[in-house]
Amino acid sequence: MKGVVASGHPLTAKAAAEMFALGGNAFDAAVSAGFASVVSEPTLTSLGGGGFLLAHLEGTKEDILFDFFVNTPGLNKTTAAKPEMNPVEIKFPHCSQIFHTGFASAAVPGMLKGLLHIHNRLCTLPLDALLSPALSSLEEGVEVCNTQGIILGYLEPIFTSTDYGRQVFTANDRYVRVGDRLYNPLLKVFFQKLAQNGPDIYSGRTAQRLVEEMKEHYGMITADDLYSYEVTERKPLRIRYRDREVLTNPPPSSGGIILALALHLLQNIELNGQPRDSETFYITLIELMKEMNSFRPIKNGNGVPYPFPPTLISPCIESFMRSLSEKTFIATQGTTHISIIDEEGNAASMTTSNGSGSGCFIPETGIMLNNMMGEDDLHSDGFFSSPPNQRVSSMMIPSLVMKHGKVEMALGSGGSKRIRNAVLQVLLNVIDYNYSLKEAVEKSRLHIEDNVVQAEPGIPGEVLINLKKQYQVNSWDRKNMYFGGVHCAKNNREAWGDSRRGGTFLACG
Helix, strand or coil: CCEEEEECCHHHHHHHHHHHHCCCCHHHHHHHHHHHHHHHCCCCCCCECEEEEEEEECCCCEEEEEEECCECCCCCCCCCCCCCCEEEEEECCCCEEEEEECHHHCCECCHHHHHHHHHHHHCCCCHHHHHHHHHHHHHHCEECCHHHHHHHHHHHHHHCCCHHHHHHCEECCEECCCCCEECCHHHHHHHHHHHCCCCCCCCHHHHHHHHHHHHHCCCCCCHHHHHHCCCEEECCEEEEECCEEEEECCCCCCHHHHHHHHHHHHCCCCHHHCCCCCHHHHHHHHHHHHHHHHCCCEECCEECCCCCCHHHHHHHHHHHHHHHHHHCCHHHHCCCEEEEEECCCCEEEEEEEECECCCCEECCCCEEECCHHHCHHHCCCCCCCCCCCCECCCCCCCEEEEECCEEEEEECEECHHHHHHHHHHHHHHHHCCCCCHHHHHHCCCEEEECCEEEECCCCCHHHHHHHHHHCEEEECCCCCHHHCEECEEECCCCEECCHHHCCEEEEEC
16 A cells, blocks of 8 residues: 655654555554654654544545534532643744643543554554554654754743653753654553553553552542543535635634635635735735634634524624735635554544643553643633533644545644634645645645734745735744644545644655
């Protein structure tokens, strides 16, 4: 079996390539890459986190969204102790973001169950073969590359907050840096047992130890949370845009429906009638992002229906077109990720996350827990406001672009609140402007945060000056992982990994 893969690290992509060499399909490659990524990209993903895989099965023409994102904890919790999280300020070059960490910040993880579920459903190779690349990396250690070194620098207060964290992320009596090798001895033992169909983290001694740690540190995860967790298979959200159909993450996740809003608002605008680097294009993008930021896809625990009812969408259209007509003439015209496609036309678009990490490890496993209960963008009604045993709403949008009934492209991104804007801009670059994947991914991006336009370098000087007359603009002096990391693969064996996050790609066979 042959295929193409784009991912956030060479070892992640290499794992997928090894599965193709063994005759595996796109899903073998994706699951193996998923296990490898928790070793090669520990700053971005973990078996203690969660994610989604959007699968296209070419033989049966099925499209399935595997939801293994995290659940809210606290099911049948017997103590009334208030959860206590630790606020940590992560400083990017031109802005900062507050994350909340500690055991109380951890939601019920789904990553391990998700990968095992997909292996049972869609894979052709045995589990030990899929785990082999990850085990090799755990044995040899993973050299800290430039991208991982930068992210590790941001996350030092979190990753060194426990004894085991300091053991893993310390080299030569100092915090790790580029060129050092990372070793995680407990995770290696866990993977070795897993390859022999050994214990998981949801039952037995491991689960018991985790629940004990939760009680000791005012965390929320209970034994019932772990026992009750299930992977959910959903029908993907299908969005018509131009002559394509975009398949992506449906509710209860919010990222997909927000992307649907953006593409719906653009549907009757001849975007490619404006030069890609024109002032009009950037104003359109900014006003579009403003509408996306103000849209509330989850109301009283219920998702907004799609297709959008006219009573819901009409005010958004009116607001968007009014803003454009005031500033341009165009209105008169009308989110670490792995992408894989195999030679049979099967496709896997998988986005996984550990948040910024809680800093806390599942005992005796080397697995860092997520901090999804401490990410404010996932809890619009406030921390711990949702009842237990519910999927946390996610911004992640693993996506497939369909043309004439076949997968044309798989894509997705990491990047917290920036995911939807990063994916949107790449989609517009490919669909409306016919860019190559490299051009589409590497093109300068915008993001709006707290009414401030964050702008990467590369926007023409005169355009930027005019934008600053209408918006508060913060100009960055270089590209940055803050703006997401979109990794794409196409059915013509073209692929690209976003340089902002050390992306890589391989065409296999």
